[in-house]
Amino acid sequence: MIAPKPMSRPDRVSPWRYLQLFRRDILSAQPERLYKAWMAEFRTPFFRSYLANDPALVHTILRDRPRDFPKSSRIGEGLRPLLGQSVFLTNGPAWERQRRIIDPAFERGRLAHALPAMWEAGQAMVARVLDQIGDGTEIxxxxxxxHAAADVIFRILFSIPIEDETAAQVFHEFRAYQRSQPILNLAAFVPLPRWMPRFHRAETKRAALKIRSLITRLVEDRGRAIATGTAxxxxxxxxxTTPDPETGGCFSAEEMVDQVAIFFLAGxxxxxxxxxxxxxxxxAAPxxxxxxxxxxxxxxxxxxVKRLTTSRDVFRETLRLYPPVPMMVRQSTKSETFRNRAVPKAAQLVLSPWHLHRHTRLWxxxxAFDPARWQTEAARQSARDAYxxxxxxxxxxxxxxxxxxxxPxxxxxxLRxxxxxxxxxxxxxPVAHLTVRARDGIWLSAHPRGHADTATAGSTDG
Incomplete structure (x- = not known):
C-alpha cells in the first residue's frame, strides 16, 4: 500500500512564492529532488538554508558536534508565546541545566509508573469511541x-483524567492554539532585532495566555501538595522535586510552567x-x-505492552512515513565545509526526518507502508542511518x-x-502545521469489531 504523500512544488520558484508556500505547508513547499539529494542549498535575501540528508552530516550535526550547531532561534519564534523558555527552545547552559533536571524523570525504569495511566486512558478512549459509533458510523x-493523547499526558503529568475541569480547559484552548498558529511566522524568515515586537496573531496570543494561566494553576496546586507531603x-x-545535581536548585514555578507547556505540546x-x-x-491495510x-x-x-510486537512495528512504520515533527533546524556557529560546499556562519541547517525517512537511496x-520491513536487516541498517x-x-x-x-x-x-x-x-x-496532520482530517468508517454489518476494507493508494 502506497502511503499518501503531498505533491512537491516545481523545482524552481521565486523566493516570494517559496515563502508563501512554506508558510502554508512546509512539505508541499519542497521540490521532489530532495527525496534523493544528499544536500541542497536554498538562498533567500535574508539567510542561507541547507538541507542535510547525508547520514554522515546528520551524525556530525546531532551527535558528534551538537554544541557547534545549536537550535535555530528563528523556528522557535512562533512558539515563544506558549513555550516561553522551555527546554524545546533553549540552548547552551540554560538547556543543559533543564535536561539535568528533566532527564531523571524519564529514565527507563520510570516507564512502569506511566503504563497504568496509558492503559486507563486507552480504555477510556475505547469506551468513548464505542459510545460514539453505535452499530457503525463515520468518524x-x-x-x-x-483527545486520547491529551488524556494520557494529563494522567502521567498530574494524575488527572481529561475530564478534570482544568485539564478539559487546557485541551479546549490548545485546539484553538493549533488552529491559529502557523508553524512559522515572519521572524523565521527575517532576522528581527531582539527589541522589535514579534507579530503573532491575536488569537494565538490569547490561546497561549489562557493555556499558560491554566497550567500555572496546576503547577501552584502541585507545589502546595508537595509542601504538605500529599502530592x-x-x-x-x-x-x-528534582534538584539540579550541579547547583542544587529546582525549577521555579514559572520555569515549570514553561516545561509543562512543552510536555503537553510534545506529549x-x-x-x-x-x-x-x-x-x-x-x-487501508486490513x-x-x-x-x-x-x-x-x-x-x-x-x-x-512488550508483547505488542506487531503493533510496535506498525507504529515504527507510521513514524517513518509520518514523523510528527517533519523538520528540525540548527544553526552553524562558524564557517563549515560540508560535502565540498562552503557553509557560512549563522547558516540554517535543516535536518528533515520527512525526507530522510522517504529517501530513495536509503530505504x-x-x-510503501510495510511494517514487515522492521524484521529485516536492511531496514535495521536504514534505521541506524536515517531514522x-x-x-x-x-x-x-x-x-x-x-x-x-x-x-502501540x-x-x-x-483496534481490538x-x-x-x-x-x-x-x-x-499530509500537511505540516505544528505537526504532520491531514489537511481536512482523517475520516474513516468505524464498526464494533465482529459486528455483522462491518464493511470489508479495501486498498487505498495516494
Whole structure:
C-alpha cells in the first residue's frame, strides 16, 4: 500500500512564492529532488538554508558536534508565546541545566509508573469511541487521537483524567492554539532585532495566555501538595522535586510552567499525530489491522505492552512515513565545509526526518507502508542511518520511550474493539502545521469489531 504523500512544488520558484508556500505547508513547499539529494542549498535575501540528508552530516550535526550547531532561534519564534523558555527552545547552559533536571524523570525504569495511566486512558478512549459509533458510523480519527493523547499526558503529568475541569480547559484552548498558529511566522524568515515586537496573531496570543494561566494553576496546586507531603508520585512531582545535581536548585514555578507547556505540546500533539496516521494506515491495510487486533486479544494489563510486537512495528512504520515533527533546524556557529560546499556562519541547517525517512537511496520502497520491513536487516541498517522521529544525540526527545509504549498500546486497544475502513474518495493529504496532520482530517468508517454489518476494507493508494 502506497502511503499518501503531498505533491512537491516545481523545482524552481521565486523566493516570494517559496515563502508563501512554506508558510502554508512546509512539505508541499519542497521540490521532489530532495527525496534523493544528499544536500541542497536554498538562498533567500535574508539567510542561507541547507538541507542535510547525508547520514554522515546528520551524525556530525546531532551527535558528534551538537554544541557547534545549536537550535535555530528563528523556528522557535512562533512558539515563544506558549513555550516561553522551555527546554524545546533553549540552548547552551540554560538547556543543559533543564535536561539535568528533566532527564531523571524519564529514565527507563520510570516507564512502569506511566503504563497504568496509558492503559486507563486507552480504555477510556475505547469506551468513548464505542459510545460514539453505535452499530457503525463515520468518524474523524485525528480528534479521537488528540483527545486520547491529551488524556494520557494529563494522567502521567498530574494524575488527572481529561475530564478534570482544568485539564478539559487546557485541551479546549490548545485546539484553538493549533488552529491559529502557523508553524512559522515572519521572524523565521527575517532576522528581527531582539527589541522589535514579534507579530503573532491575536488569537494565538490569547490561546497561549489562557493555556499558560491554566497550567500555572496546576503547577501552584502541585507545589502546595508537595509542601504538605500529599502530592502523588507522578511526572510533575518528580520534576518539581528534582534538584539540579550541579547547583542544587529546582525549577521555579514559572520555569515549570514553561516545561509543562512543552510536555503537553510534545506529549500530546506529536502522539496524536502518529496515532491518527497509524489508524488510517491500518484501515487501508486490513491485514495489518487484523493482526494487531488478534495480538491485542492476549494482552490483558498494562505491563504486557512488550508483547505488542506487531503493533510496535506498525507504529515504527507510521513514524517513518509520518514523523510528527517533519523538520528540525540548527544553526552553524562558524564557517563549515560540508560535502565540498562552503557553509557560512549563522547558516540554517535543516535536518528533515520527512525526507530522510522517504529517501530513495536509503530505504527500499520508501513510500510503501510495510511494517514487515522492521524484521529485516536492511531496514535495521536504514534505521541506524536515517531514522530519527524523536531527533538524535543529546537533544533526543526525553519522552521517546514513553511514546513508543503509548502509541502501540492505544493502537492495539482501539483496534481490538473497532474495525476501521477507509471512506471512498477521502484519502487524507499530509500537511505540516505544528505537526504532520491531514489537511481536512482523517475520516474513516468505524464498526464494533465482529459486528455483522462491518464493511470489508479495501486498498487505498495516494
Amino acid at each position: 474523524e480519527v485525528e480528534e479521537i487521537a488528540s 502523588p508520585d507522578d511526572l510533575a512531582t518528580r520534576i518539581m 500530546h500533539e506529536t502522539s496524536a499525530s502518529a496515532l491518527a496516521w497509524a489508524l488510517y494506515l491500518c484501515a 491485514e495489518w489491522q487484523s493482526r494487531i487486533a488478534t495480538e491485542a486479544d492476549s494482552v490483558m494489563q498494562a505491563t504486557e 527500499d520502497a520508501p513510500d 530519527m522521529p524523536f531527533s538524535a544525540g543529546p537533544r533526543v526527545c526525553p519522552g521517546a520511550g514513553f511514546a513508543m509504549a503509548e502509541g 498500546l492505544l493502537l492495539s486497544l482501539l 474493539a473497532v474495525t476501521l475502513t477507509p471512506m471512498p474518495g477521502k484519502v487524507p493529504q
